Each structure stands twice: as C-alpha cells, then as structure tokens.
Amino acid sequence: MSATGLPFDDIRALLARMEGPDRSALHAKRHREAELVKPAGSLGRIEDLSDWLSAWQGRAPAVRRPVVAIFAGTHGVAARGVSAYPSEVTRQMVETFAAGGAAINQICAAYDLGLKVFDLALDFPTQDFTTGAALDEKACAATMAFGMECLEGSPDLLCLGEMGIGNTTSAAAVLAALFNGAASEWVGPGTGLDAQGVARKTAVVEEALALHRAHLADPLEVLRRLGGREMAAIAGAILAARLQRVPVILDGFATTAAAAVLFKLDETALDHCLFAHVSAEPGHRQALERLGKVPLLALGMRLGEGTGAALAAGIVKAAAAVHSGMATFEQTGVSKKL
Ligand SMILES: Cc1cc2ncn([C@H]3O[C@H](COP(=O)(O)O)[C@@H](O)[C@H]3O)c2cc1C
Numbered sequence: 067m068s069a070t071g072l073p074f075d076d077i078r079a080l081l082a083r084m085e086g087p088d089r090s091a092l093h094a095k096r097h098r099e100a101e102l103v104k105p106a107g108s109l110g111r112i113e114d115l116s117d118w119l120s121a122w123q124g125r126a127p128a129v130r131r132p133v134v135a136i137f138a139g140t141h142g143v144a145a146r147g148v149s150a151y152p153s154e155v156t157r158q159m160v161e162t163f164a165a166g167g168a169a170i171n172q173i174c175a176a177y178d179l180g181l182k183v184f185d186l187a188l189d190f191p192t193q194d195f196t197t198g199a200a201l202d203e204k205a206c207a208a209t210m211a212f213g214m215e216c217l218e219g220s221p222d223l224l225c226l227g228e229m230g231i232g233n234t235t236s237a238a239a240v241l242a243a244l245f246n247g248a249a250s251e252w253v254g255p256g257t258g259l260d261a262q263g264v265a266r267k268t269a270v271v272e273e274a275l276a277l278h279r280a281h282l283a284d285p286l287e288v289l290r291r292l293g294g295r296e297m298a299a300i301a302g303a304i305l306a307a308r309l310q311r312v313p314v315i316l317d318g319f320a321t322t323a324a325a326a327v328l329f330k331l332d333e334t335a336l337d338h339c340l341f342a343h344v345s346a347e348p349g350h351r352q353a354l355e356r357l358g359k360v361p362l363l364a365l366g367m368r369l370g371e372g373t374g375a376a377l378a379a380g381i382v383k384a385a386a387a388v389h390s391g392m393a394t395f396e397q398t399g400v401s402k403k404l
C-alpha cells in the first residue's frame with residue numbers, strides 16, 4: 067500500500083495496468099497445432115485450452131509448476147445460522163489440508179499439483195455484515211495484497227479455491243449486490259441447508275443488502291462490506307496473476323463471486339481465467355451466465371476447497387502435454403488430408 071491515497075486506489079491502479087493476450091505466441095502455437103498428427107480441430111475444447119495457456123503465458127503452452135492455492139477465512143455472519151456446519155469447521159479443515167486428509171489433497175496428488183493453504187486471521191471472524199461492513203477498506207486492500215503472494219515460486223498455472231464456513235451466504239450477497247438481483251435468486255443450500263435454513267439465509271442476505279444499499283455501486287465496497295477475507299485474497303490473486311501472465315483456473319461459487327468483483331470493475335479482468343466447473347449451488351450457473359463464461363466441467367460438485375479447479379487443471383495439463391509432445395504429420399509420415 068502506498069502512503070498516499072486510499073488503499074482501493076492502489077487496486078484500481080493495478081487494474082489499469084492489465085494487458086491483453088499475447089497474440090504472437092498464440093499465432094505460433096496455432097501454426098504448430100495445424101501440423102500435429104490429427105484431423106484439424108479434432109481435440110475440440112482441448113485445443114482451446116492450449117490456445118488459452120499459450121496466449122496468457124506468452125509462449126508455447128507448458129504446465130510445469132501448477133499450484134492450487136486455498137484461502138481460508140472465518141465469517142461473522144456464520145453466527146446467524148446460515149450454514150449446515152459450525153464455523154470451527156474452517157480451522158478444522160485447514161488442519162485437515164495440512165494433514166493430507168481432504169478431497170483436495172487427493173486430487174492434487176492424483177494430478178501432481180502443488181498445494182498451498184493460506185489461513186487468513188481465522189481467530190478473528192469478519193464482522194457480521196448484517197450489523198456493519200465485514201471488513202474496513204484498509205483490511206480489505208491488505209488482504210487483497212496478501213492474496214497476491216500466492217504467486218511466490220512462480221507457478222505457471224494457478225488454481226484458486228476457498229474454505230470458509232458461511233461463505234456461500236457472503237457470495238450470494240456479493241453477487242446480488244453486483245448484479246442487482248433479489249437475495250432469493252442467489253441463495254442456495256450451500257453445505258446442505260434444508261428449506262427452512264435456506265429461507266433464514268435468504269432473510270439474512272436481504273437484511274445485509276438493505277443495510278448497505280447506499281454503498282453498493284462500487285464493486286470494491288461490495289467486496290469489503292459483504293465479502294470475506296478469502297474472497298478479497300482471491301480477487302487479489304486473480305489480479306496479480308494477470309499482471310504476471312499466469313493463467314488462472316477458478317473453482318466454485320464463492321471463488322466466482324470474488325472474481326465477479328473484478329469483472330464489475332473491468333469486464334476484461336477475467337480474460338485470463340478459466341471457470342473450472344458449474345457447481346450444484348444454484349446461483350453458480352447464473353453467475354457464470356452473467357460473466358459470459360462457459361465452465362469446463364459439470365460434475366454436480368458442491369464442495370469448494372479448489373476441488374473443481376484442480377480437476378480442471380488435470381485436463382489443462384493434458385492439453386499442454388498433447389500440444390508440446392505430439393509428433394507432426396511430417397515427422398511420422400502419416401498421410402495428410404486429401
Ligand atoms: C467438512 C467440510 C469441508 C468443506 N470443504 C469446503 N467446504 C465448503 O463449505 C463452505 C461453504 O458452505 P456454507 O456457506 O454452507 O458454510 C466453504 O467452506 C466451502 O469451501 C466444506 C464444508 C464442510 C462442512
């Protein structure tokens with residue numbers, strides 16, 4: 067953060083520095099693609115994935131240091147009974163990630179992905195956003211800056227996920243604020259609320275939207291008032307990855323809500339991001355539609371932890387390997403198209 071100006075101004079200054087895809091790298095990649103020993107276009111979306119890697123990495127596509135970063139935060143609003151699980155599960159799952167016992171550990175092991183877990187002041191829940199802003203501006207901007215640190219070690223593919231009991235409530239509130247919808251359009255069962263629980267959760271989001279109504283025109287205000295630390299960190303990580311030309315794979319509902327904040331600031335801000343999957347949380351499909359993004363997978367998952375992103379990373383790794391490792395018609399002597 068600079069000594070002058072508001073912290074959010076520093077975030078806006080970074081957004082202004084974003085660049086587009088590398089068209090010459092993409093051109094060279096497509097030239098080689100056309101020579102590979104397969105019918106043109108026959109790998110469908112796998113070819114789009116290697117295009118995407120190449121355009122954002124600025125070179126021939128390669129995934130040598132893929133990393134899954136999970137950001138974990140605790141939410142004051144969890145005390146309002148908006149999750150099927152208690153808030154302490156957040157810390158317990160962070161410990162489980164460290165011990166290797168979570169679903170994400172197994173997916174990372176299966177696809178040889180690095181895993182980094184960042185716990186964000188878990189002993190200090192954000193303020194319940196039905197009583198005030200979840201975070202103050204300084205804390206929100208500082209957490210965004212912290213999120214940028216997940217790029218240490220120079221990963222060449224970054225998967226982003228989250229852990230935070232209560233964060234589907236926070237994500238629903240953020241999405242409703244960004245896209246001007248009613249709370250009920252964005253609230254779903256999360257970890258498994260029954261109909262009564264969903265009704266309670268909807269009322270909580272309505273309360274929050276009413277309280278903060280006058281301040282929701284600025285997406286960064288939406289993030290700090292209704293979001294959480296993991297969402298702020300994810301937004302920061304997406305932005306830093308863009309500036310460092312690292313392609314990003316985004317996971318489920320809360321990750322998408324964090325990304326949507328950047329999209330609302332600049333509609334090109336997510337051009338380097340792949341949306342891994344559409345989750346079973348009903349608002350997720352709608353959020354993807356609003357962002358104009360087509361998810362890679364639809365597996366009926368609703369876990370979080372970066373699991374959808376890590377599964378997509380396995381496919382993305384294969385896409386890079388296919389492009390770099392395949393032989394050409396020339397090399398194999400296989401006859402070309404008539
Ligand atoms: C054991 C367990 C492991 C998880 N891993 C991710 N989440 C997921 O559930 C939470 C969001 O749902 P809600 O808003 O309903 O609390 C987040 O922590 C998300 O990552 C989990 C939830 C549980 C219970």
Ligand SMILES: O=C(O)c1cccnc1
Nearest residue numbers: 256318319345368369370
């Ligand atoms: O869509 C998700 O990522 C999700 C849904 C429910 C609970 N946790 C995560």
